[in-house]
Structure formats: structure tokens, C-alpha cells
Amino acid sequence: LKHPSGHSVPLLREPQPKSARPLYIRLYQRIRAGVLNGALPPGTRLPSARTLAREEGISRNTVEAALHQLQAEGFVVRKTGAGTWISDELPTRLLRPRRSSGEAGKAPRGGDPSPLSEKPPSLSTCGRRVTEVGGEEAEPVGLLFAPCVPGLAALPLDGWNRIATRHTRRANASTLFQPPPAGLPVLREAVAQYLHMDRGIECTAEQIIILNSTQQGINLVARLLLNEGDAVWFEDPGYRSARRALVAAGARPVPVPVDEEGIDVTHGASVAPEARLVYVTPSHQYPTGVTLSLSRRLELLAWAEASGGWILEDDYDSELRYEGRPLAAVQGIDRSERVLYAGTFNKILFPGLRVAYLVLPRPLVGPFARAKEVTDGFTPPLVQRVLAEFINEGHFSIHLRRVREVYRERRDRFLAVAGDVLPPHARLGPSEAGMHVALHFGGGVDDRDVSEKARRRGLAVPALSSYCIQSEARGLLVHYGHAPVADIERGTRQLAELL
């Protein structure tokens, strides 16, 4: 292969890296690279296919395949019987070697990170915020008390898999094609019925929109209801992932203290009366475990009604209440359509499920369905169908009863051992509900240090301070829900030794 000047074009002589790509693609790539870097300028005549085949030691057919592809993509022009030329319609000024490494990088792709990649990319304001808010660190597998990793034994896999297998085998339009963006009607009905019966929610199926996760719900709430910089009352300490979603969307979480009655509404109204949203976890405040009192619920609703603000009620593990029936939701006593209620199946079933929902005031259903469609599309219909049947056939109720027993036993064991072995300066928070309990320390203890030491002993017990904005709460979170009873006993004793 010669340059028009008569010099041999070095490309084809260079040793090529090993590649699984077929020979014709490799020849195609080398000629293409020659065109792009200017070594084979527009108008250059290529050797005949026969000559190329001989020079390269490959078959004539392989050469033809490469030339055919180059022709299809506009790199070469072929005239039957006359030969093959580099297309002379290409803009010569744009065909040149890659810029030098200082400027742009020799090898932008391949095994090693390239100099190009080291330049910080130009992100938008939102992009910079997303980078700055950080992510939830995954707990290393095998640590005791790690949040959000249910034991496989506690999952209702028999019933689930039977239904899932049946619908997978009988795949049809309703599981393979596009459902309405708000979700499959059969699932919206099943969720509405469950919420009506078990959670005291006042809604019809039309008010329910199926999402992938509470995280997606919080993001949509922030995007649709908040402008850049709008204040949001945020429980302090509070759920980190929710704060991240709000910050990433441009909202301004204002810390509002949590006491033994839950979020301090009077404080919120004094520091941020202009807030457009309150993010709350009334059934089981995350992370303290406090239940929002009825008076506070009424105050919160009255504030929202008077100010036109919204309440996002994240009822993340309300199903797990060990004393009596689960408490009714704030949504159920809202008489002014100010509450957006968020629930999820990803925690009570399994995280990989990816089905959650929002119960919305009617005027918001249309905008939220549109936003789900525009920003994502729709939640996979097969899993919606399977979940609807799982609920309608009663498996979900059975599972709830079962895990309530399992988690109650684990909680009781934890409380019993903790009562015996924990030192007096470690005070246990409320434990009527949920899968974790907060352990509060007196002042001056460096809970991150204790958490780090515990981690080195195999215990994943996050520091309470890592959930705080201004709050000076210090302590540890113990997610007993996913640990077998024997491990709970051992882990609690280990913890006590540390304190």
C-alpha cells in the first residue's frame, strides 16, 4: 500500500494488537485509520484486491469484504474493472493525525486510561451537584447487620417464582409490550386495594402511579413540584438517599429536628415558612425509629393546607409493625390533597424487584405519568403482572405475616441481649417497627470512630451522625432485620465489647 508520493504507507506494516475481530474487519480498520489520519489522502488509488490479498497474506474474499464495507461507509469509491480510490469527496482539512498527547491524547481508548480521559468533563450545574452529593457506599458482603440485604431464606421465592415462571412461559402482549406509563391497571388496582385495607390510604387505582423505586419517586416529586433552590423541610437526622435525590434535583433541604414525636413542625415553620415540600417518614422515622405523633400529623397537614406546600410521606417499612396493626398513614387523614404517599415493594420483597409507587392527589397524576414517560418510559410490564398476581393470590399477605414474625423474633432477641450487655450510656431508640433500631450515645462520643472499629470486626453499623445535617445525635444503627438470631446474639455482644 503506497502513499501517492510513492512512500509505503506504514500502517499495514505495524504489528497489530491481538483482536477477536475477523481479518476483514482488521483490514477495514487499518485502511480507515489511514484515511482518518491523512496517511491515505482523498484520491489515493488502492492496490487491486488481488495485490492486497497477496501482500497481506489473506484471501481475496476477505479483501473484498473489507473494501465493500469501506465503500458502504463512504471511505472508498470503486469502479468496476478500474479499481478502488479513497473517496475524493472527503474534507481533506479534517483528515489528520491525532493531536499530540499533551493536547489530546495518543490512545484515547484501550487498556490504559488516556490523557484525554484525565481532563475533567464539562458538566452542567446538575451534573456537578450529582457528582458532589456522593453515592451510598455498598456495604461489603459478609458484614453483620448490613442494611438492605435480606436473607434469601426470608423471601417468598416459592410463590414468587411459580408465578414468575408461569408468566415468563406464557409471555404475551401484556407482558412484552408497552403498558400505560402509570402502570398496568391490574397492579394499580391490587396496590389500591392493599393500601385501602392495610394502610388506611384513601385512594382509587387511578391515583396510583407505578415506579421503579422510591428514589425515582423522590426525583420526580422534586422535578415536578420544586424549582431550583426551593426549600424542603428535611428530617434531621434523615434518610441520606432522599437528601441526595433532592439536592441533585436542585432543591434546598432545610434541616428540621426530630424529637420523640417526630419532625418538629413548629421549628420547620419558623426556619423555612416558604418551604414547598416536607419530606417525612411518619410511620418509622429513618433513622431514629420515632413515630410521628397525631398532633404533629395534624399540625403538618394544617401547615401544608395553609401554605400550599406538599407533604411527601415516605412509608418505607410501615408494614413491619410489631405492636398491633400498622398505623394509618398521614395520607389517610389529609383532607386537602396535600399528601403524596410513597411506598415500595423493593424493601419488603427484594431490592432487585424494582417496583414502587406513589399515591397522588388527582391533579398530579397526569403530570407524574407524563414525567415517568419522558424521563424513563415505564416499569417493566412482566414484573408488574407477576406482582399483581402475587398480591391478588394472597401470597403478599402471607409473606407480610411471616416476615413480621421473623423480624419480631430477631428484634426481641436483639433487645434481650442488648438489655443484658450494652453499657448504660448506649440508649436504645424506639423499636416497635421496622428492621433496625437506633442506639443513641451520650454526648462527646465519636460514633464514626466506633462504627469504623465495628466494621473492622465484621459489623456494619453506620454512625448516626452520618445521617445528620445539623443534629448532634450520635450513635449507631443496628439493622437486625436481615441477621439470623444466632448472629444477632454474637454481634450484639461484640458491639457491647466495643462500647
Added chain:
Amino acid sequence: LKHPSGHSVPLLREPQPKSARPLYIRLYQRIRAGVLNGALPPGTRLPSARTLAREEGISRNTVEAALHQLQAEGFVVRKTGAGTWISDELPTRLLRPRRSSGEAGKAPRGGDPSPLSEKPPSLSTCGRRVTEVGGEEAEPVGLLFAPCVPGLAALPLDGWNRIATRHTRRANASTLFQPPPAGLPVLREAVAQYLHMDRGIECTAEQIIILNSTQQGINLVARLLLNEGDAVWFEDPGYRSARRALVAAGARPVPVPVDEEGIDVTHGASVAPEARLVYVTPSHQYPTGVTLSLSRRLELLAWAEASGGWILEDDYDSELRYEGRPLAAVQGIDRSERVLYAGTFNKILFPGLRVAYLVLPRPLVGPFARAKEVTDGFTPPLVQRVLAEFINEGHFSIHLRRVREVYRERRDRFLAVAGDVLPPHARLGPSEAGMHVALHFGGGVDDRDVSEKARRRGLAVPALSSYCIQSEARGLLVHYGHAPVADIERGTRQLAELL
């Protein structure tokens, strides 16, 4: 049940709507409603459980269950042996009847839309944009040529379902729990290998981020790379859903004409040199079917390199090329890391699948994975696992070869019949690729009117003008890909009669 004044509280006397809720819940709800609307003020003593049971004609246990729940939620206080009172810690000022209907609405929930619901909600700027951009209207089932509804017969359900069933049965931590936000490594590897071999993409698995849909990808690109009001070159005519995602995210799509070589880069550079992003469909421009020429590709890359702008290459149906091998992607000849390449499995497999991906310049991988996590979470791990195996076991290649044959036959049939029967003023656009072809009309034809008439005859052929911003292109889109050959013949003849 008496008011302290001695008047009977009417709540319990009213006929109750039929409800599937248990009796105790209904009693609970009526007493709760009495407290909330002020009929039972704080401090009111309730009749004994025995009296209530007799008055209501229900069992003593039912009454006890209701009172227990009211106590747990803070509505009543019970003193053993002394009786039950409405809690006097409740804020009396907040307990009052619902506001009148003119002000707020009598019955905010239930079967009928309430007056409350008729008030337009206060949405954010983004919320208003989302409402204004509108949604893609779903084509009624049963119309011929409807886009995006593959025939079940063309789907590789045997292989897919076998793998899906196996992984469903063998559910384990990798399919039930949380994968990395960027996707399961096994799928990222499989996609990288496929793109390397079949699409001429230069990337490693680390540059791939698994998403639910191209729609989600466009949304993340807009959020992470564009600020409010940033200009984006947008093909005119172009893909409506992409435009909606960009507008909803606050970007400003600038129409750039498409001619027989694809998007007019020179025009773009003259009308919006400040653009931060170009959205392009180079393999098969949607909706015209044009292929972006090599010169234009080079110009586009040169513009992006010089201006620091980004190129979002949406390669939505590049796999379906009927003449020769699929053309290499713009990403493959990008030497400055300016291209974000978007691909999807939802079109070539089935829409309910919900797996797509972006191939990113390395510096963007971290921010995109973080944004996926913060705004959604992760794509369901089971389907990622199944798809990886579907690709690695060779089913995907076989499927591609098969559907290429199926769609080629349909295209050929459409072209043959269209050549015979369509009038000369209806010119066919390029048809080397994809599942649809554009039919261009001469000036002055009202294509929306023709489209509407066709719809009434059972043909879903969208008007080309509905994809235009400033372009005056007029015509129809015929999505032949999902129609059986016999229907194509009939439908094309019907279309010809209309024209």
C-alpha cells in the same frame, strides 16, 4: 355516641357506603372522622366497649380492636377500668369540619372527581414543561403499520424464556439484590463485546452504563451535560420522544435541517454555534431513513472537538441494515471523546424488556452511574443476567440474522407493491435499513389529513409533518417491520387509493 353537649353524634347513624373493610376498621374510621371534624372534641368520653357493641350491633371484640387502633394512633386514651376518652392532647384548633365545597371540597376522594381536584396544581417550571411537551399517543391496537409493536412471532421467545425461567428458578443474590448502579459486569462485558464486533464501537466494558431505555439515557445526558436553556442541535424532522426529553429537562432544541446526507452541520454551526450537544441518528435518521454521510460525520466530530460540544449518537435500529454489514458508528471514528453512544435492546427484542445502554467517554462514566443511582437506582438485575446469557450463548446473533431476513422480506414486499401502486407524487425515502420507510409528498399536501383518513381505514401511518419543527417535509411514515407480508400488500394498496 354522644357529644359532650348531650346531642347524639350523627356520624354513627349515617348509612355507611359498602366497603370491603372489616367492621372494626369501619368503626375506627367513623370515630376518627368524628375527632378530625370536631364532632368528638378532645376530652370527650366514649361509651363503654359493651355499650358501643350493643349500639352498633357488633361484637365486643370488634369494638376492642377499633379502640386499640385508635389508641395506638393517638386518637383516644384508655384507662383500665375507667374508660376511653378522646385524647385531650390534640390541637383543638385543627379539628374542624372540612372546608365548604367552594373553598376546598366536600368529598376529596371517592368515585367522582372532587372540586379540590379541579384546581390546577402548582407545578414547578419543569413540571409545567413536562405537561406542555405532551406524550406519545399510543396507537390503538389492531391498526396496520403501527410503530413499535413487534409481532410475537418474530420474537426469540423460546431461547429467551428458557434462560429467563432458569434464572427465575435459581434466583440468588446476583438476581435478587442490588447490582452496581452502572449495571451487572457480565452484561456490560457482553454488550462491549457485541459493540466491538458488530458495531465498530471502540470501548471497554467500563465505559458502558446499563439503563432502562434510550429515553432514560437522553434524560440523563440532558441533566448532566446541559444547563437550563442550553442549545441542542436537533434533526428536523426528528425523533419526537427525544425532543420531549430534552425540552422537559430544560434544554433548547434548535432545529437543524436534514438533507440526503443527514443533518446539515454547516447550518447547525451557523444558527447555533454555542450548542453544547447534538442529538443525531446517523445510521438511519429518524424519521427520514437517511444515512449520515462520512463527510458530515467528520464535520460533526470536528465541530464537537473544536467547540467542546457533545454528540449524542442514538443508534436505535442500526442492527437492521439490509445491504451489507451495518455501518460503523460515529463513535468508532471519534478521536476526541466527544461521542456518547446510545443503544437499546427494547426495539430489537421487545419493548417491555427495558434494557438500554450508553457508551460513554471515560470521564463521564462516574457522573452517569451516580445520576442513575440518584434518580432511579438500578436496572433490574434479573433481566440483566438473562440478557447477558442470551447474548453470550449466541441467541442474540441468531435473532438478529433472523429478524434481518424477516424485515428484509417485508421491506421488499412493501417496496414492490408500493412501486406498482403508489402515485408518482409519493416518493419513497431511503430503505436500506430499519423497520420503516418515509413516503414523501410534494408541496401543498396536508399529510395530517391523509394520516387521519388512513387511520379511519385501519392504517397507522403518522404524518411526517408531526416530526417537523421548521421543516416543511410532508409525507407519511410506514412502519412495515411489524406487519405480516399479506397485510403489507393489502395496506399498501389501501394507502395508494387514499393518495
